[in-house]
Amino acid sequence: MAKKSTRGPERERRREDALTRERIVDAAIALLDADGEDGLTFRALAASLATGPGAIYWHVTNKGELLVAATDAVVARTMGEVRGSTRPHEAIHRIALGVFDAIEAHPWVGAQLSRAPWETAMLRIYERLGRQVEALGVRGRAQFTAASTLLGYVIGVSVQNATASQFARRELAPSTNRVDFLEAAAARWSELDAREYPFTRSVAAHLPGHDDRKEFLAGIDLILAGIAGRPISSSAT
Structure with missing residues (x-):
């Protein structure tokens, strides 16, 4: 009997392990810039990150939290780039x-x-x-x-x-x-x-x-x- 391949599940697991809150926020910023707040949905975000919505919910609980995180990321980078x-x-x-x-x-x-x-x-x-x-x-x-x-x-x-x-x-x-x-x-x-x-x-x-x-x-x-x-x-x- 042929041994069942586990490469698919392993690849999926590695992809989800690589998903970080920072990657999610960066993808959210790109969606917001392109389509505004209406364009930021967990379905669109999941498609952008090539993952499932469940993996995103592990890091971010809702759209409101994601908006706050995306705004903070932009402002933090901006303040970091301002020369003293x-x-x-x-x-x-x-x-x-x-x-x-x-x-x-x-x-x-x-x-x-x-x-x-x-x-x-x-x-x-x-x-x-x-x-x-x-x-x-x-x-x-x-x-x-x-x-x-x-x-x-x-x-x-x-x-x-x-x-x-x-x-x-x-x-x-x-x-x-x-x-x-x-x-x-x-x-x-x-x-x-x-x-x-x-x-x-x-x-x-x-x-x-x-x-x-x-x-x-x-x-x-x-x-x-x-x-x-x-x-x-x-x-x-």
């Missing part, structure tokens, strides 16, 4: 741009950060910003206010920019470039009712030529100027 600086202003610029570019590349990260601000990913960013606030000489309870204000601006503007970029890619005709789109928007602004929108009309001419990253950093500088020019007392509530 002995000058707090420059360090804050680098941290902020790192987050800005990461959310632009992975829009789902911004949504997840906004949805679960208490998770480790947000704390990584807050910690890095907070250390620089401390290096600026901010003391006492003012540290919380300054760091939280910076964090809110960095996340909020980064998410807004990524959302606008997604809309532009999805809704605009392929022949419509950014300049044409902004010029059309500026034209609409300039035609608004002068009594109801006097300010918006007055700045319309600046819309087409603005640079998103430069404007983002300019906002950071406004916050830093406020911190430097009007320090909050350590007893502030």
